[in-house]
Amino acid sequence: MLDPKLLRSDLTGVAAALARRGFVLDTEAFAALEEQRKGAQIEADRLRAERNANAKAVGIAKSKGEEVAGLLKSSEALGEQLHRVEQRLEAIQAQLTDLQMGLPNILHASVPEGRDESANVEVRRWGEPKSFAFEPKDHVALGEPLGMDFEAAGRISGARFVVMTGVLAKLHRALAQFMLDLHVREHGYREAYVPYLVHGTALIGTGQLPKFGQDLFAVHGEPGFYLIPTAEVPLTNLVRDQILAAERLPLKFVAHSPCFRSEAGAAGKDTRGMIRQHQFDKVEMVQIVRPESSYAALEELTGHAETVLKALELPYRVVALCAGDTGSLSAKTYDLEVWLPSQNRYREISSCSNCESFQARRMQARWRNPDSGKPELVHTLNGSGVAVGRALVAVLENYQQADGTIVVPSALVAYMGGTALLKN
RNA sequence: GGAGAGGUGGCAGAGCGGUUGAAUGCACCGGUCUUGAAAACCGGCAUGGUAGCAAUACCAUCGUGAGUUCGAAUCUCACCCUCUCCGCCA
Numbered sequence: 001m002l003d004p005k006l007l008r009s010d011l012t013g014v015a016a017a018l019a020r021r022g023f024v025l026d027t028e029a030f031a032a033l034e035e036q037r038k039g040a041q042i043e044a045d046r047l048r049a050e051r052n053a054n055a056k057a058v059g060i061a062k063s064k065g066e067e068v069a070g071l072l073k074s075s076e077a078l079g080e081q082l083h084r085v086e087q088r089l090e091a092i093q094a095q096l097t098d099l100q101m102g103l104p105n106i107l108h109a110s111v112p113e114g115r116d117e118s119a120n121v122e123v124r125r126w127g128e129p130k131s132f133a134f135e136p137k138d139h140v141a142l143g144e145p146l147g148m149d150f151e152a153a154g155r156i157s158g159a160r161f162v163v164m165t166g167v168l169a170k171l172h173r174a175l176a177q178f179m180l181d182l183h184v185r186e187h188g189y190r191e192a193y194v195p196y197l198v199h200g201t202a203l204i205g206t207g208q209l210p211k212f213g214q215d216l217f218a219v220h221g222e223p224g225f226y227l228i229p230t231a232e233v234p235l236t237n238l239v240r241d242q243i244l245a246a247e248r249l250p251l252k253f254v255a256h257s258p259c260f261r262s263e264a265g266a267a268g269k270d271t272r273g274m275i276r277q278h279q280f281d282k283v284e285m286v287q288i289v290r291p292e293s294s295y296a297a298l299e300e301l302t303g304h305a306e307t308v309l310k311a312l313e314l315p316y317r318v319v320a321l322c323a324g325d326t327g328s329l330s331a332k333t334y335d336l337e338v339w340l341p342s343q344n345r346y347r348e349i350s351s352c353s354n355c356e357s358f359q360a361r362r363m364q365a366r367w368r369n370p371d372s373g374k375p376e377l378v379h380t381l382n383g384s385g386v387a388v389g390r391a392l393v394a395v396l397e398n399y400q401q402a403d404g405t406i407v408v409p410s411a412l413v414a415y416m417g418g419t420a421l422l423k424n
Numbered sequence: 425g426g427a428g429a430g431g432u433g434g435c436a437g438a439g440c441g442g443u444u445g446a447a448u449g450c451a452c453c454g455g456u457c458u459u460g461a462a463a464a465c466c467g468g469c470a471u472g473g474u475a476g477c478a479a480u481a482c483c484a485u486c487g488u489g490a491g492u493u494c495g496a497a498u499c500u501c502a503c504c505c506u507c508u509c510c511g512c513c514a
Binding site for chain 2: 041049
């Protein structure tokens with residue numbers, strides 16, 4: 001959510017800023033609503049003040065044993081007026097909230113212009129895509145002999161699921177553990193175990209609701225839960241409704257969790273293999289920081305995700321998402337794209353975002369600024385470090401041998417119980 | 425799942441229909457005293473909103489929502505959460 005003060009004081013500025021994303025804000029409708037809200041608010045406050053004064057007077061008069069019938073009568077009339085104004089105010093407020101909740105974050109000045117993916121800017125590249133002396137296979141062809149089973153998954157759960165058995169299941173587990181350990185040991189994150197079912201309020205806090213409900217899986221029954229689309233949701237909500245002491249910041253959490261996404265609107269995209277699934281695992285990093293350090297933290301966080309790919313010796317590039325491609329919660333996002341030989345291109349494996357105060361405002365996550373002595377909103381960042389399923393895909397494809405066996409990256413051998421080569 | 429108790433400011437804890445945004449203690453901040461510290465004493469100390477240059481004034485908030493009432497932290501209902509006991513389980 002954007003700062004309501006900013007919306008009031010500089011509506012055209014906000015509209016211009018949002019236009020960078022291609023988002024159209026109806027400033028006139030907004031201003032009109034705001035005007036109405038203000039009027040109703042002032043009216044309601046006035047009526048309440050009068051009513052309160054009256055009620056007090058009644059109390060005093062009664063304690064003195066004086067006549068109160070007249071006061072009661074005027075109080076009653078005030079009550080009725082107030083009721084009407086309150087109803088009007090509520091209706092306006094609801095419209096305004098809807099509007100505000102629908103607004104995306106304001107982009108950082110450094111975000112490149114552009115409408116879509118094609119305008120994203122490559123920031124740096126690491127590693128050389130390996131040239132193969134044979135035609136490299138994709139992860140499905142490589143995985144199936146090793147225990148990657150889409151047919152079984154289809155029988156159990158349908159499309160966009162996978163079953164892995166044997167060395168692949170183990171590799172998947174090894175990757176997740178390796179990443180978690182790396183972030184905890186080398187990067188100072190606190191490991192967290194979190195719920196995978198969350199209330200709607202948690203999703204409103206991080207911004208997936210109300211706008212992106214179609215991407216989520218909802219669980220039927222009472223109470224209604226949602227399956228988390230990313231561990232960002234429970235991790236970031238750890239600070240909801242908190243006022244943190246300044247010395248506790250930055251908070252850095254990392255969790256390994258499954259993620260559930262309906263992939264509504266992705267029909268036909270990446271239907272083969274494990275690239276786009278309804279259920280996938282991810283190691284997620286979240287930082288809660290002081291506002292002045294959030295952009296330094298974004299660089300740091302992105303670096304932490306890169307460390308994973310470097311340790312696995314997977315070629316990748318870092319891309320600064322352009323205005324039109326940046327998610328609506330984020331003020332600035334870097335994607336990490338890993339090299340996939342079968343596709344002969346880089347594919348997203350991590351996304352690192354600075355949400356500034358956008359989520360913090362929705363969550364009422366604050367810290368006490370020693371300079372002002374006041375509670376102020378924190379900045380929140382999140383990044384995958386990294387997607388486990390896609391990392392597995394990248395390892396299979398980049399480490400494949402002519403005979404279809406897979407060399408285990410040296411960083412993972414210990415996690416694989418010493419196994420250095422995957423074969424069936 | 426059954427029975428009971430409870431959710432009040434940073435924490436502890438009173439208040440249970442009327443000048444109560446809320447006693448008291450602790451913590452915290454400022455001051456007096458002191459060579460310094462502690463103690464003692466004095467003062468301050470929730471959040472958000474609106475108006476105002478400001479002092480300040482007003483409004484909202486005592487788990488959440490709805491209701492009763494001229495008036496609700498206080499009464500009613502629903503929901504959420506916590507604790508204790510019993511049952512059942514991983």
